[in-house]
Amino acid sequence: MKRARVTLADVAAMARVDRAVVSRVVNKDPTLNIRQETRERVLAAIEELGYRPNVAARSLRTSRAHMFGLFIPDFANPVYAEIIKGAESEAAAQGYVLVTGSATGAGLGEYMDRIGQGRIDGLLLAGTGEDADLAAQLDQAAIPWLMLNNRSQGVKRYVILDDQRAAALAVEHLVRLGHRRIAHLAGPSRADTAARRSAGYSAAMRDAGLPEGPITAAGYTPAGGAAAMARLLAEAPEGERPTAVFVANVASAIGAMEGVRAAGLEIPRDVSIVAVHDLDLAGYLNPALTTVRMPLAELGRRGVRLLGGLDPDATVAEVLTGPIELIHRRSTAPPPD
Amino acid sequence: MKRARVTLADVAAMARVDRAVVSRVVNKDPTLNIRQETRERVLAAIEELGYRPNVAARSLRTSRAHMFGLFIPDFANPVYAEIIKGAESEAAAQGYVLVTGSATGAGLGEYMDRIGQGRIDGLLLAGTGEDADLAAQLDQAAIPWLMLNNRSQGVKRYVILDDQRAAALAVEHLVRLGHRRIAHLAGPSRADTAARRSAGYSAAMRDAGLPEGPITAAGYTPAGGAAAMARLLAEAPEGERPTAVFVANVASAIGAMEGVRAAGLEIPRDVSIVAVHDLDLAGYLNPALTTVRMPLAELGRRGVRLLGGLDPDATVAEVLTGPIELIHRRSTAPPPD
DNA sequence: TTGTATGCGTTATCAC
DNA sequence: GTGATAACGCATACAA
Numbered sequence: 001m002k003r004a005r006v007t008l009a010d011v012a013a014m015a016r017v018d019r020a021v022v023s024r025v026v027n028k029d030p031t032l033n034i035r036q037e038t039r040e041r042v043l044a045a046i047e048e049l050g051y052r053p054n055v056a057a058r059s060l061r062t063s064r065a066h067m068f069g070l071f072i073p074d075f076a077n078p079v080y081a082e083i084i085k086g087a088e089s090e091a092a093a094q095g096y097v098l099v100t101g102s103a104t105g106a107g108l109g110e111y112m113d114r115i116g117q118g119r120i121d122g123l124l125l126a127g128t129g130e131d132a133d134l135a136a137q138l139d140q141a142a143i144p145w146l147m148l149n150n151r152s153q154g155v156k157r158y159v160i161l162d163d164q165r166a167a168a169l170a171v172e173h174l175v176r177l178g179h180r181r182i183a184h185l186a187g188p189s190r191a192d193t194a195a196r197r198s199a200g201y202s203a204a205m206r207d208a209g210l211p212e213g214p215i216t217a218a219g220y221t222p223a224g225g226a227a228a229m230a231r232l233l234a235e236a237p238e239g240e241r242p243t244a245v246f247v248a249n250v251a252s253a254i255g256a257m258e259g260v261r262a263a264g265l266e267i268p269r270d271v272s273i274v275a276v277h278d279l280d281l282a283g284y285l286n287p288a289l290t291t292v293r294m295p296l297a298e299l300g301r302r303g304v305r306l307l308g309g310l311d312p313d314a315t316v317a318e319v320l321t322g323p324i325e326l327i328h329r330r331s332t333a334p335p336p337d
Numbered sequence: 338m339k340r341a342r343v344t345l346a347d348v349a350a351m352a353r354v355d356r357a358v359v360s361r362v363v364n365k366d367p368t369l370n371i372r373q374e375t376r377e378r379v380l381a382a383i384e385e386l387g388y389r390p391n392v393a394a395r396s397l398r399t400s401r402a403h404m405f406g407l408f409i410p411d412f413a414n415p416v417y418a419e420i421i422k423g424a425e426s427e428a429a430a431q432g433y434v435l436v437t438g439s440a441t442g443a444g445l446g447e448y449m450d451r452i453g454q455g456r457i458d459g460l461l462l463a464g465t466g467e468d469a470d471l472a473a474q475l476d477q478a479a480i481p482w483l484m485l486n487n488r489s490q491g492v493k494r495y496v497i498l499d500d501q502r503a504a505a506l507a508v509e510h511l512v513r514l515g516h517r518r519i520a521h522l523a524g525p526s527r528a529d530t531a532a533r534r535s536a537g538y539s540a541a542m543r544d545a546g547l548p549e550g551p552i553t554a555a556g557y558t559p560a561g562g563a564a565a566m567a568r569l570l571a572e573a574p575e576g577e578r579p580t581a582v583f584v585a586n587v588a589s590a591i592g593a594m595e596g597v598r599a600a601g602l603e604i605p606r607d608v609s610i611v612a613v614h615d616l617d618l619a620g621y622l623n624p625a626l627t628t629v630r631m632p633l634a635e636l637g638r639r640g641v642r643l644l645g646g647l648d649p650d651a652t653v654a655e656v657l658t659g660p661i662e663l664i665h666r667r668s669t670a671p672p673p674d
Numbered sequence: 675t676t677g678t679a680t681g682c683g684t685t686a687t688c689a690c
Numbered sequence: 691g692t693g694a695t696a697a698c699g700c701a702t703a704c705a706a
Contacts (some may be wrong), residue, residue, distance in 0.1 A: 052454035057683035059393035081412040117389035286623040394699035
């Protein structure tokens with residue numbers, strides 16, 4: 001059954017009122033004074049015909065798309081999955097649709113081209129901080145935008161998590177267990193989150209009166225983590241091998257664990273491992289991975305909430321204070337004697 | 338700097354031509370005969386003013402949104418991440434935007450409400466097969482739609498993978514290693530993919546002249562896999578314990594591995610494990626997990642490609658023939674003597 | 675080779 | 691209390 005598209009006019013005709021009335025009923029206009037009986041006729045017609053407002057027309061008229069954009073580097077990264085979930089649910093609560101796009105095979109520029117003009121009312125950027133002229137690119141669009149989870153050089157439009165504290169929590173956990181030679185497997189050198197976690201590591205080591213252990217950088221991937229851990233262990237002089245490693249990211253930690261095993265060492269007997277970001281999966285690794293849980297979904301929610309009432313050239317610099325929590329599992333234990 | 342919205346009219350004024358000409362230049366109308374000089378004036382004005390077509394207006398006029406929808410149960414499931422990537426890149430290649438929505442805290446019905454009418458030109462449904470009256474819900478929308486990866490009762494509008502063959506590949510691998518007592522950790526009983534993988538398991542066992550081992554169902558999650566594996570091992574009489582398990586999904590396999598360890602057994606010494614769907618991560622588990630790699634991204638691509646030229650009530654029933662491949666890692670080995 | 679006219683479906687400002 | 695009307699920005703058939 002091929003039902004033709006039904007418009008306001010159809011509903012108006014059936015209810016024997018003007019389109020304007022139908023429109024105001026649909027939008028629950030509070031200034032509308034209408035007889036109960038008439039309203040019911042309208043509602044009945046809407047129901048009967050299965051009328052749904054046309055988004056394009058509405059959007060053209062009101063110049064609001066009721067849609068937010070979210071740009072991420074890669075859907076395969078579970079960290080973004082959490083952010084998306086939070087952003088999506090908050091958007092839904094506001095009656096907005098969230099359209100998430102990834103950099104898969106294209107950059108932000110191409111994404112903006114495809115999105116076009118007038119399709120979204122605001123844009124969230126997660127994990128896209130490297131481009132220096134990011135702001136310039138985005139000012140073209142004349143829509144509110146916000147960086148999520150990381151910042152870009154000289155741009156005051158972001159909401160981030162307290163990565164420094166997360167790192168400190170991890171290091172303090174290791175210190176409490178008795179570790180003194182604590183290495184750091186950092187994130188990619190250009191990533192803002194990586195820098196903040198490294199800063200947290202350094203500060204916590206200083207606070208504990210411990211010298212910084214070796215530091216190696218790697219991408220936020222298992223492969224990167226494995227390679228970096230191999231380097232880290234190979235370069236340490238015998239007897240001065242770190243007894244614990246703070247890994248900047250859970251994905252690289254998974255690789256790092258393999259790196260430890262490849263070196264013929266055992267976790268946590270020889271080396272303890274703790275990483276930032278908790279995943280369901282972490283509890284099922286062998287051994288189960290100790291992590292620091294971050295409020296990623298809350299970050300997504302907060303981003304959308306800010307975007308809603310944001311001036312296109314407002315300045316936002318927020319560190320989200322949410323529950324950051326160490327999840328102690330089997331990959332951390334006291335050091336060998 | 339708050340640049341006002343620039344429209345066709347602005348460009349036309351600056352280039353001293355009519356809006357119609359600009360429109361046809363923008364859309365590269367091949368029937369347009371235009372002086373080179375004029376075209377350059379138009380292009381220059383577009384560049385100068387930074388003109389971008391308004392999507393809402395265009396969409397209202399042409400009744401095409403240049404946007405496809407993709408609905409999934411959960412962003413955290415890496416299987417969907419692959420599908421999204423494929424779908425997104427194909428959509429991009431066609432000049433379309435892909436808007437992926439998840440069931441997080443709401444069903445398909447609510448999603449369709451939010452999407453509204455006229456926002457998308459087609460809808461892909463991945464992993465959403467349980468609702469019996471799915472088709473009814475969607476016929477309201479009068480847009481082309483397609484189920485991806487799984488089917489719904491009595492609905493002939495899908496493209497799926499050859500899950501049966503994938504299962505057979507896994508089982509044959511185990512048989513070739515010498516296993517004879519091969520159990521099956523199936524997916525959720527209502528899932529179409531689970532049914533097809535189970536069928537593949539049964540067929541392959543029959544072909545090998547082997548009796549089916551114990552079969553247990555579980556959700557596609559680590560927690561589900563762990564619990565199901567515990568049951569499986571607990572219920573097997575001593576001496577008849579399966580020496581290998583074919584797990585329907587990689588996420589549950591990760592849990593299943595933990596289940597094996599919890600029972601005091603070792604992989605692959607006591608029990609071999611093989612699962613459907615390959616992930617980056619699988620190679621970094623302990624031990625590295627043997628998997629069957631499926632062309633998930635290709636599935637997403639194919640879905641979008643079909644959606645493009647699809648009649649709203651066409652019938653589609655396609656099993657995607659793509660490379661299905663066994664990735665042999667450390668979790669499978671010959672059985673104990 | 676370029677311009678004119680019309681309508682897509684909606685909302686908002688009036689008028690009655 | 692309800693109806694008429696004018697945009698919103700664009701694409702396209704047709705006129706010139």
